[in-house]
Amino acid sequence: xxxxxxxxxxxxxxxxxxxxxxxxxxxxxxxxxxxxxxxxxxxxxxxxxxxxxxxxxxxxxxxxxxxxxxxxx
Amino acid sequence: xxxxxxxxxxxxxxxxxxxxxxxxxxxxxxxxxxxxxxxxxxxxxxxxxxxxxxxxxxxxxxxxxxxxxxxxxxxxxxxxxxxxxxxxxxxxxxxxxxxxxxxxxxxxxxxxxxxxxxxxxxxxxxxxxxxxxxxxxxxxxxxxxxxxxxxxxxxxxxxxxxxxxxxxxxxxxxxxxxxxxxxxxxxxxxxxxxxxxxxxxxxxxxxxxxxxxxxxxxxxxxxxxxxxxxxxxxxxxxxxxxxx
Numbered sequence: 568x569x570x571x572x573x574x575x576x577x578x579x580x581x582x583x584x585x586x587x588x589x590x591x592x593x594x595x596x597x598x599x600x601x602x603x604x605x606x607x608x609x610x611x612x613x614x615x616x617x618x619x620x621x622x623x624x625x626x627x628x629x630x631x632x633x634x635x636x637x638x639x640x
Numbered sequence: 641x642x643x644x645x646x647x648x649x650x651x652x653x654x655x656x657x658x659x660x661x662x663x664x665x666x667x668x669x670x671x672x673x674x675x676x677x678x679x680x681x682x683x684x685x686x687x688x689x690x691x692x693x694x695x696x697x698x699x700x701x702x703x704x705x706x707x708x709x710x711x712x713x714x715x716x717x718x719x720x721x722x723x724x725x726x727x728x729x730x731x732x733x734x735x736x737x738x739x740x741x742x743x744x745x746x747x748x749x750x751x752x753x754x755x756x757x758x759x760x761x762x763x764x765x766x767x768x769x770x771x772x773x774x775x776x777x778x779x780x781x782x783x784x785x786x787x788x789x790x791x792x793x794x795x796x797x798x799x800x801x802x803x804x805x806x807x808x809x810x811x812x813x814x815x816x817x818x819x820x821x822x823x824x825x826x827x828x829x830x831x832x833x834x835x836x837x838x839x840x841x842x843x844x845x846x847x848x849x850x851x852x853x854x855x856x857x858x859x860x861x862x863x864x865x866x867x868x869x870x871x872x873x874x875x876x877x878x879x880x881x882x883x884x
């Protein structure tokens with residue numbers, strides 16, 4: 568299966584069918600909550616705010632926090 | 641369908657994060673080590689006791705960095721998949737692979753490059769402990785505002801293309817994006833806590849590595865998610881031939 572050089576963006580052979588918003592919404596909420604929790608523990612826990620006492624979480628993800636661009640220390 | 645795409649987005653994010661980890665390990669860690677050496681020398685000169693090591697440097701630079709990258713990759717992989725599921729079928733006839741790559745570029749711009757232009761990544765030894773609250777708040781505000789600016793520019797630009805054609809409408813959208821970004825960035829407080837004697841080369845190399853790590857992560861995310869989404873969408877429409 569190859570694409571001609573004349574097409575800059577490969578287009579679908581059939582018109583793409585959109586996913587209905589009603590079907591998307593619960594997964595979107597679930598995914599966003601999960602993402603926020605993950606990002607909170609990588610980026611902010613035991614820095615500006617703290618749910619778990621001590622510095623273990625901060626120290627463990629320390630290098631990642633710096634290199635991923637979050638404020639640290 | 642949306643659930644399947646979400647799972648695949650997070651899986652793609654985890655794989656992309658592993659590649660980003662390798663990049664950061666090779667190019668980022670040497671700069672982190674140099675910054676920590678600077679910090680230790682500064683503290684020693686000031687007569688301060690060295691900080692107790694809760695987690696060893698070896699663990700921080702390997703499992704710690706990998707864990708942080710994988711959590712970050714899974715999180716943005718999930719957000720990416722949701723945006724993909726929303727955009728697919730609503731932005732014209734474009735293949736899943738091409739849409740995934742375009743969205744990955746937009747995601748990098750929105751979540752990384754624009755926020756980093758205002759608040760660039762900083763190595764250890766840069767940043768005062770007392771301002772961590774302000775720095776964290778402004779950083780996340782910048783990301784949220786960047787997302788708003790991107791969404792608004794895309795929506796307005798899309799409407800304008802219907803009236804003024806693709807070229808002119810897209811240019812207006814880009815112009816709006818640049819103007820709003822400049823406005824938002826000039827409105828947020830400036831933060832500069834780089835010590836006067838901190839080596840400029842280390843700072844530059846660190847930021848290069850940090851942004852390079854994100855290029856790897858978002859690029860791989862888009863490229864890995866494309867084929868995964870193609871098969872997921874093809875399975876969703878059984879009996880119809882889908883070409884990615």
